[in-house]
Amino acid sequence: MTGALLRIYAVLSKEFTQLSRDRITYAMILMMPLVQLLLFGYAINTDPRHLPAAVFSSDHSAMAGSVIAAMERTSYVDVRYLPRSEGEMDDLLRRGQVMLGLTIPPDFTERVLRGDKAQVLAEVDASDPVSAAGALGAVAALPDSALDRQLVGAAARPSPAPPFEVVVHRLYNPENLTAYNIVPGLLGTILSMTLVMMTAMAVTRERERGTMEALLSTPATPIEIMIGKLTPYVLVGVIQTTVILSVARFLFHVPMAQTLAGWIALTCGVALFIIGNLALGYLISTLAKSQLQAMQMSFFYMMPSIFLSGFAFPFYGLPQWAQHIGNILPVTHFLRIVRGALLKQQILSDMGSNLLALGLFVLIISGLALARSRTTLD
Template identity: 90%
Template sequence: MTGALLRIYAVLTKEFTQLSRDRITYAMILLMPLVQLLLFGYAINMDPRHLPAAVFSSDHSATANAVVSAMERTSYVDVRYLPRSTDEMDALLRRGQVMLGLTIPPDFTERVLKGDQAQVLVEVDASDPVSAASALGAVAALPDNALDRQLIGAAARPSTSPPFEVVTRRLYNPENITAYNIVPGLLGVILSMTLVMMTAMAVTRERERGTMEALLSTPATPIEIMVGKLTPYVLVGIVQTAVILVVARVLFSVPMAQTAAGWIALTFGVSLFILGNLALGYLISTLAKSQLQAMQMSFFYMMPSIFLSGFAFPFYGLPVWAQYIGNVLPITHFLRIVRGALLKQQTLSDMGPNLLALGLFVLIISTLALWRSRTTLD
């Protein structure tokens, strides 16, 4: 009995020693629960607030200003833009710079004082149904309390008659169909999950088997090796994109880009995203010592990509620090690109900031992967 316990103790000691030497796996064991706790405990919020908004007011009276102030007091929206025309308002909504647009007509105050069916127009970006519902819920109560301090004395109205009406328009997804938001987002998640993991594990597997050393005896340079290894996976990403878009249209009736400019913009965004994921997978393979480590690091990357990108939860529901992290992730910008191209008919000019972010990601990660591969191969 004593001998058996000693042998078990010896094996146990060996396993703990091996685990302590595998620093990446040990770090994952400690960090993964901590990241999950932080994400679910602090970052995830299904009640988004401080949504970016724009106000186009042709009535600069105190009455109109009171409506805007009351809307901001709800804490659901923050007025960040003051467009000077309806065209500017449309552009802000189409580019995703604002989630809500409030338009106040020039005769608003006059109609309020006369009791002549005064109206304001609220347009909301419904490509994110959860955020749109929060914004519309906040503005729906404006007629009941926005003008309490203005309509007093002779200007007071019967309590049963609101001083104005809020006319709402849901843009880009008027029927509030969740699939229009989720299915295009799945394109980004699937490409990230498969391309990063496939590339990381494939290159690591060659290093484990010793075939990578055979490349050292050839005239191929590190950049030539990287390009040669990643090119087949570019084709895999293109095929996956085509299949997902066809399924999205046939099974879920997701709108597609209506113009050649829209398809060009989408193609450009998809290409950058595929290259970025492949470069990241290659970078992971230069850091991992085994396929298990490559898989662990890929999953560690995927968790914030799903939770902090606006795919699973509203992006504006995240705290500010989580939004900063989310804006670093390429999938955040890709989701805006693919949803913009399919739902909003965006073109290259509308996608400028997001395409620039993806381009910078590709450049930085490719440079790091090439530097690491030079170090590893040399």
């Protein structure tokens, strides 16, 4: 019995020693639950507030100002833009810079005082149904409370009917279909999950077998090896993109880009995203010492990519610090590109900032991967 306990103790000591040497795995064991707690405890919020809004008011009276102030008091929207034309308002909504656009006509005050069915127009970006519901909640109660202080005395309304009406237009997803938001978003998460992990584990497997070191000992330069290793996986990413978009169109009836310019913009976004993911997988392979570590590091990247990108939860529902992290992630910008091209008919000029973010990600990650690959024989 004593001998068995000693042998068990010896094996146990060996496992603890091995675990202490595998620092990356040990760190993942500690960090993964901590990150999950932080994300679910502090970052995730299904009731987004402080949504960016724009107001185009042709009526500069106190009543129009009261409507805007009442909308902001709900805390669901923040007025960040004051466009000077309907065209400028349309551009803000199409580019995703605002979730809500409120238009107040020039005769608003006059019609309110006459009791002549005054109206304001609320245009909501419904490509994200959850965020759209919050924006609609901000404007739904305006007719009942926004003008209570103005309509007193001689200006009191003669009937109990609301003094004005809010006309709502749901843009880009008028039927409020969740599939229009989720299915295009799956393109980004599936490409990230498969390409990053596939590349990281494939290259790490070659290092474990010794073939990677043999390849690095040849006259081929690190950039030539990197291009040669990643090019086949570009084709994998293209095939995955084609399959996902085909399923989205024919099974879920998700709208597609309607113009050549839209397809060109989408193609540029897909190309940058695929290359960036492959470069990230290659970088992970230079850091990981085993396939298990490569898989763990890939999962560690995927967790914030899913929760902080606007795929699983509304982006504007995240706290500011989480939004800053989300804006660093390439998935966030890629989701905006895909949804913009498919649902909003965006073109290259509308995607400038998101394409630039993906381009910078590709350059930075590729540079780091090349720098690391020079030390793999040490």
